Amino acid sequence: MKKMTRITNVVLLLLTYQGFLVAQTTGQIDGELKKWHPISITFDGPEVSETDAYNPFMGYRLNVTFRHEGGELVYQVPGYFAADGNAGETSATSGNKWRVHFNVPQTGQWSYQASFRMGENIAVNASSTAGEPVSFNGATGTFSIADTDKSGVDHRGKGVLRYVGEHYLRFDNGEWFMKGGADAPETLLGYTDFDGTYTHTGLSKDAGDVLIWGTTQHKDGRGATPLKKYEAHVRDWKEGDPVWQGTKGKGLIGGLNYLSAKGMNAVSFLTLSAGGDGKNTWPWISHTEVDRYDVSKLDQWETVFSHADKLGLFLHFKTHENENDQLLNGGKLGPERKLYYRELIARFSHHHALNWNLGEEHDLWDELNDPEQLNAKADAMYLHSLDPYDHPVVTHTFPNQYQQSYTPLLGYEYFEGPSIQTNSMRPWHNFEVISYWVNASRQTGRKWNVSMDEAGTGALGVTTDDYDDNYNQDEARATYWATIAAGGDGVEWYFGYAEEQNDLNMEDWRSRDALWDYTRHAMDFFKTNRIPFWEMENANALTRSERDFVFAENGELYVIYLPAGGGAALNLQEHAGTYTVDWYNPRTGGALQKGKEMVIEQTYSREPASVLSALPTIKKPRVQGGNVTEVSGPGWVNLGMPPADPKEDWVILVRKK
Incomplete structure (x- = not known):
């Protein structure tokens, strides 16, 4: 003891x-x-x-x-x-x-x-x-x-996770952070075992309710939802884990245990859904008394968050959402809103790894005719003025509102980056969104920590393992690798409202068990092989294919993700030396493997006007039995073919000896 x-x-x-x-x-x-x-x-x-x-x-x-x-x-x-x-x-x-x-x-x-x-x-x-x-x-x-x-995943052995002026966050002990975890359910704290927690009606900006999954919801799947029980995760609770008032908390504590055991390191949640989606989460004694805080409920939240620290889970605090972003002081930084931020910071800022998100689908610039995001800037400055640990401040917005929401915040000293939502699971689309804001922030001299926090359509997000077509999870896996290649810090996965285990009603994270494996395999690749991702940049132009995603420390190290398999050629024209070549299976994880040799019949163009025209044109590749173990520069080098399943996705690791 x-x-x-x-x-x-x-x-x-x-x-x-x-x-x-x-x-x-x-x-x-x-x-x-x-x-x-x-x-x-x-x-x-x-x-x-x-x-x-x-x-x-x-x-x-x-x-x-x-x-x-x-x-x-x-x-x-x-x-x-x-x-x-x-x-x-x-x-x-x-x-x-x-x-x-x-x-x-x-x-x-x-x-x-x-x-x-x-x-x-x-x-x-x-x-x-x-x-x-x-x-x-x-x-x-x-x-x-x-x-x-402490050691291992326990944050008490790492210290506070901080923004240090780079695209990635870093713990006090020097460890850099790559994120993977759950963006759903956003009503995580709408839990029946918390004091004073119930589902209300009214206070919504939206209309058009229908009956979905036995609950009254909005036409797109949102609305007042029942409180969660997480009964499927009670079996994941372990002797010695925290509970309160006898046996309360086992379902949620067990659920966090499951995510951590699957290798996840992040979980996202709203602290305020009054008047919004779910209508069952707020820190007050009722959903209308906005300056009276429920002390026992918040003490129980603290028990959960403290356990998350020990499990190595990043806490993504979403302080508002689109439907209630004007609930406190009409969206302005008035006394109610200031008190709300102060109470969150006083009770929870001591946790090691977290960020303060100003709002999910935040659009105060539009609602208040404020194109310069003055309200977001004021909120961000206020949060930093109170938070003794300077946890990152971010915001989330709709896919068609990036420019209005994020451009005015570029270079702002109290804002650390966007929480990206897209309407697609197409890897190239998601890569381009992340890459744009990574590069735009770098040009201002204040690099942003850019996160993919909601990929996919609203209806699907990332589907359950038993979905009729598992191609969605294949694209999700590719989206994770594309996000990292773009310079993003990782992904929190959103669950669409078209499925029973969705963003509001999810009770069982096992519904996406394979997804957690794919995410863990990606994070394990960088950790196990000691790849300094925080020093790397996107370099897609260094391979011949426009479908590859390349993440590089140029001249030293290359991580090449092939979403459709096949072979690859790498441009080492400016770099002499010998490089090892290894392959990694992102579907199964495990040890590095050696690829197969590929003999290519090729022709060359001698037209000096075009660099691309001077590259080999591949014809009839033939795979031989030997392994590709090393290549040497300078020049274009052939990296071979995958060890097996050439039409599936693979990762190539090229490292200078």
């Missing part, structure tokens, strides 16, 4: 608070005192309730400043009202506990000081002197941090 540390010291100082004497304490520290292991500090403060006439969420502000003994590391971290301090178990709505989480980035001695102030709308007031100091304001304490003892 892991040893948990608790420290409680009382400073003999009494303050007067609204006529009562309140002891100022250093707070109670809970958690493993190790580097990258989040800790919690809980203070005894005023006794309040979620529904008090004086709103405790708006009327109090807790900030805690943490300082490392070296003097260079200083973090200001927002805190929150925690009811009785154990609300996830007790469902408490009132109490005197106030809490802050801190993901400790360095070993050694740390000190902290609490600022706790009271005043009208003070929670969304940035002034350090706003309001009046009350209760435990000024409380201090110290703690000592040892090194982490």
Whole structure:
């Protein structure tokens, strides 16, 4: 059993608070005192309730400043009202506990000081002197941090995943991140085991409801959906995994276990679907009381997110969606919207790998006649001003609105990249979309982290394993490789509304079991073969075929994806030396293999006006029994044919000796 540390010291100082004497304490520290292991500090403060006439969420502000003994590391971290301090178990709505989480980035001695102030709308007031100091304001304490003892996928052995000015994100321990995981269900948190979670009606911008899969939904499959149970994943829950209130949480915890066991490292979800698709997810005590937060529900969310950290899962927070992006302050950065962001950051920003998505199918530029994306810029700046770890801020939009949504954000210092949605599973189309924004951002000097977060048509997305035509999953596999070749950081897979296990109603991730295998094989290829993808760029022009996808560290390393199989020739005209040639099966994974020799009858054109006309014209290729193990430059080199199944997709790895 892991040893948990608790420290409680009382400073003999009494303050007067609204006529009562309140002891100022250093707070109670809970958690493993190790580097990258989040800790919690809980203070005894005023006794309040979620529904008090004086709103405790708006009327109090807790900030805690943490300082490392070296003097260079200083973090200001927002805190929150925690009811009785154990609300996830007790469902408490009132109490005197106030809490802050801190993901400790360095070993050694740390000190902290609490600022706790009271005043009208003070929670969304940035002034350090706003309001009046009350209760435990000024409380201090110290703690000592040892090194982490975690390894493997556990984020507590890696640190915070950060934007570092490149197209890929990097953990504090130096490990670069390539993403693969689930974009569905977006109503992940519409789960029956969470307190205060129900399905509502009304508040939608859309109309045209029909009956689909036994639920009332919009004509395109959206609408009010039943709460999830994830019963198919209860068997994936393991002894020792977290639960709350007895046996609650096993289905969702088990589902995350399944995704992690399949090698996935990302999961996406809405934190607000009130008035939108699903209509069953929000952080408040009801779907209409937008400034009163459900403490016990959010404590239960925290249990799930903490387990995701241990499983190595990136948390994609979608803070709004198209149907409710004007629900808070009409889409402007007003007090309700500011409080919403502050509560999310205070309760969840200590998790290691996450981003803040301003909205799924975000189109505030259109709704508010704001072509310069001023609202998105204001939101992004506000999120960065509060988040002590500077997690990436992204946004998602419709396929026909890229230019309006993303172009004004190019080069903006508080925005880290687009969350791409396409309406196709065609690999070349998806490659071109990713490639465009990778290159456009590079030209501004601020490289974006570009993600493929919703590929495929709205009806299908990526289909289930038992779908009548599995060609869709073949294209999905090619889309993953095309995304990486374009400089994208990976894919979160969307499930279309035409299937029962869809973006809103999905209960069983096993419905796409083969898809997770294909995705894992791709990520394993780069990890196992120690391929520095963060240093590579697209180089499709280096092969003769227009159908190949080439990802290269030019002169050193080439990854060539052949979506339709066959052979390949590589341009090494400017690079002398010997290169090894290996083949990888993206359908089955496994070890590298050697390809077959190919003898080619060829003719040459001597026309100097065209580079392409000087290349060999292939006629009647013949495959021989020998293996292609090495090629030498400079010049065009023939890489041979696949080891087997020449009409299926293959990957060629060409590496300089």
